[in-house]
Amino acid sequence: xxxxxxxxxxxxxxxxxxxxxxxxxxxxxxxxxxxxxxxxxxxxxxxxxxxxxxxxxxxxxxxxxxxxxxxxxxxxxxxxxxxxxxxxxxxxxxxxxxxxxxxxxxxxxxxxxxxxxxxxxxxxxxxxxxxxxxxxxxxxxxxxxxxxxxxxxxxxxxxxxxxxxxxxxxxxxxxxxxxxxxxxxxxxxxxxxxxxxxxxxxxxxxxxxxxxxxxxxxxxxxxxxxxxxxxxxxxxxxxxxxxxxxxxxxxxxxxxxxxxxxxxxxxxxxxxxxxxxxxxxxxxxxxxxxxxxxxxxxxxxxxxxxxxxxxxxxxxxxxxxxxxxxxxxxxxxxxxxxxxxxxxxxxxxxxxxxxxxxxxxxxxxxxxxxxxxxxxxxxxxxxxxxxxxx
Amino acid sequence: xxxxxxxxxxxxxxxxxxxxxxxxxxxxxxxxxxxxxxxxxxxxxxxxxxxxxxxxxxxxxxxxxxxxxxxxxxxxxxxxxxxxxxxxxxxxxxxxxxxxxxxxxxxxxxxxxxxxxxxxxxxxxxxxxxxxxxxxxxxxxxxxxxxxxxxxxxxxxxxxxxxxxxxxxxxxxxxxxxxxxxxxxxxxxxxxxxxxxxxxxxxxxxxxxxxxxxxxxxxxxxxxxxxxxxxxxxxxxxxxxxxxx
Numbered sequence: 001x002x003x004x005x006x007x008x009x010x011x012x013x014x015x016x017x018x019x020x021x022x023x024x025x026x027x028x029x030x031x032x033x034x035x036x037x038x039x040x041x042x043x044x045x046x047x048x049x050x051x052x053x054x055x056x057x058x059x060x061x062x063x064x065x066x067x068x069x070x071x072x073x074x075x076x077x078x079x080x081x082x083x084x085x086x087x088x089x090x091x092x093x094x095x096x097x098x099x100x101x102x103x104x105x106x107x108x109x110x111x112x113x114x115x116x117x118x119x120x121x122x123x124x125x126x127x128x129x130x131x132x133x134x135x136x137x138x139x140x141x142x143x144x145x146x147x148x149x150x151x152x153x154x155x156x157x158x159x160x161x162x163x164x165x166x167x168x169x170x171x172x173x174x175x176x177x178x179x180x181x182x183x184x185x186x187x188x189x190x191x192x193x194x195x196x197x198x199x200x201x202x203x204x205x206x207x208x209x210x211x212x213x214x215x216x217x218x219x220x221x222x223x224x225x226x227x228x229x230x231x232x233x234x235x236x237x238x239x240x241x242x243x244x245x246x247x248x249x250x251x252x253x254x255x256x257x258x259x260x261x262x263x264x265x266x267x268x269x270x271x272x273x274x275x276x277x278x279x280x281x282x283x284x285x286x287x288x289x290x291x292x293x294x295x296x297x298x299x300x301x302x303x304x305x306x307x308x309x310x311x312x313x314x315x316x317x318x319x320x321x322x323x324x325x326x327x328x329x330x331x332x333x334x335x336x337x338x339x340x341x342x343x344x345x346x347x348x349x350x351x352x353x354x355x356x357x358x359x360x361x362x363x364x365x366x367x368x369x370x371x372x373x374x375x376x377x378x379x380x381x382x383x384x385x386x387x388x389x390x
Numbered sequence: 391x392x393x394x395x396x397x398x399x400x401x402x403x404x405x406x407x408x409x410x411x412x413x414x415x416x417x418x419x420x421x422x423x424x425x426x427x428x429x430x431x432x433x434x435x436x437x438x439x440x441x442x443x444x445x446x447x448x449x450x451x452x453x454x455x456x457x458x459x460x461x462x463x464x465x466x467x468x469x470x471x472x473x474x475x476x477x478x479x480x481x482x483x484x485x486x487x488x489x490x491x492x493x494x495x496x497x498x499x500x501x502x503x504x505x506x507x508x509x510x511x512x513x514x515x516x517x518x519x520x521x522x523x524x525x526x527x528x529x530x531x532x533x534x535x536x537x538x539x540x541x542x543x544x545x546x547x548x549x550x551x552x553x554x555x556x557x558x559x560x561x562x563x564x565x566x567x568x569x570x571x572x573x574x575x576x577x578x579x580x581x582x583x584x585x586x587x588x589x590x591x592x593x594x595x596x597x598x599x600x601x602x603x604x605x606x607x608x609x610x611x612x613x614x615x616x617x618x619x620x621x622x623x624x625x626x627x628x629x630x631x632x633x634x635x
Contacts, residue, residue, distance in 0.1 A: 023622045024622055026618065090613075090616060090617035090621075092484060094484050094572070105616070106613045106617040107617075112602070112605075112606065124621065124623065130623075136624075
């Protein structure tokens with residue numbers, strides 16, 4: 001089959017690789033009908049994610065048709081149309097029982113690698129380095145789905161691929177980011193980063209009862225989408241001093257909750273952002289937490305900072321003192337996907353949201369290398385790329 | 391009773407005892423050669439110090455004066471105090487204690503999650519025969535006997551003299567919390583490695599550090615009992631699946 005493979009920093013190629021096979025009784029093989037490039041794939045593309053190997057198949061946002069089912073899988077049958085959550089969970093460990101699906105104990109066969117880095121390992125992920133298990137990803141014609149009797153959600157024929165595909169990651173991720181804000185009536189929520197996760201965080205903040213949503217980015221097409229589809233007030237960080245502007249907009253009090261939907265590759269125009277750039281380029285630091293610093297600085301006393309943006313290593317100049325002084329709550333982590341799938345599919349079916357609004361590019365799998373470049377360079381107003389492998 | 395089949399393709403067929411004798415001879419020769427070549431009093435002392443090693447190489451036994459200092463196959467003398475390698479690892483399982491106990495007490499199940507075990511067969515009467523991969527792929531075998539068995543609480547065993555390893559250990563089982571649905575399992579293992587402490591050093595140099603190995607074994611046990619299968623990440627390389635269409 002054809003698959004989009006990692007070959008090094010800024011080097012992805014569409015290659016012929018062996019078809020996936022059922023390896024375990026609970027597995028299923030999915031013929032991928034639609035797959036997307038995630039903003040977090042760009043962290044791999046830019047070389048920020050360690051333990052990637054040449055030839056690793058990329059991609060963790062995909063859906064398709066079940067073409068083969070392991071003998072221990074009684075929930076799926078050939079022909080089922082499913083969306084696959086990007087976190088892999090066994091469904092039976094302590095963490096799955098607690099609905100903390102992305103922290104599953106049993107789905108990362110290389111947990112010892114993650115333990116060296118973080119003390120304990122989270123769940124396995126599709127196509128996201130060997131720290132997360134080395135699972136082949138979904139930017140391919142076919143994908144093997146482990147624990148497929150727990151993860152994939154069947155979707156009705158009445159909904160098109162583009163309406164349900166983002167249940168695989170960015171919609172639940174944006175939704176959990178908003179849910180982590182514990183939004184109360186009257187709350188103002190500020191969102192850093194208007195990529196797909198930020199757009200869904202904005203939408204979800206409204207769904208969860210926010211009174212105001214303020215979106216922060218630099219790219220005009222992203223701010224425009226946040227303002228139009230997202231109905232958010234927007235701030236261009238290239239134009240204004242964000243903490244100052246937020247202070248002014250909230251009567252000097254600050255937003256009740258701040259969402260960092262940017263993560264470890266934040267851009268910025270202030271001194272600390274350049275400091276991060278220099279340090280990471282010299283390999284003296286791993287992450288550039290500029291957006292996170294601003295979120296902590298801007299958030300009101302006793303507020304919540306929610307972090308759906310991905311961080312991978314050690315942060316420098318992290319203002320823990322400010323977070324402590326203001327009594328902030330910090331919430332973060334990979335999305336507990338399985339918790340949200342039925343809930344959010346229901347919202348799509350009822351017409352409360354149509355996630356396809358974020359798609360800007362529709363291509364075949366062969367265009368993947370070019371699309372990685374376009375998306376990373378934010379050219380051609382690119383916000384979300386959907387690929388059709390068949 | 392059903393016993394586990396032993397694969398025939400074990401990497402090495404040279405018994406550890408033979409290997410150790412030749413190793414001892416070679417090491418003694420090297421040390422004596424080095425000591426004599428110094429042509430000095432310290433050099434001669436070094437050479438003389440290798441004599442017991444040469445004796446062991448030639449006879450397979452340590453000189454009588456040293457015998458009591460080195461393991462003789464008895465777990466009590468080989469493993470008491472700080473002797474041998476001590477490993478202690480613990481794991482928490484979302485399974486009732488009796489289920490975990492039942493699985494472990496069928497010793498034939500152990501090779502399904504203990505990576506270095508090739509097979510365990512129950513000989514009856516609390517005795518069992520074990521075959522494992524030692525450092526460097528050596529095949530090692532020993533018999534063991536259960537020395538303590540309290541249902542749903544503890545299993546303890548020790549090796550019997552005459553085998554390739556001297557080891558003793560226990561597994562304790564206790565409820566992880568109040569609701570009878572979780573188990574905390576702790577493995578305590580002591581062993582004199584097949585090639586002495588030197589073997590453990592060599593093994594750890596190759597990444598088979600004993601506590602890490604046991605930790606990975608317990609992780610696989612957890613996967614088997616909780617998820618029902620071992621997580622497998624790979625699947626694209628080395629598989630010639632042929633085209634699906």
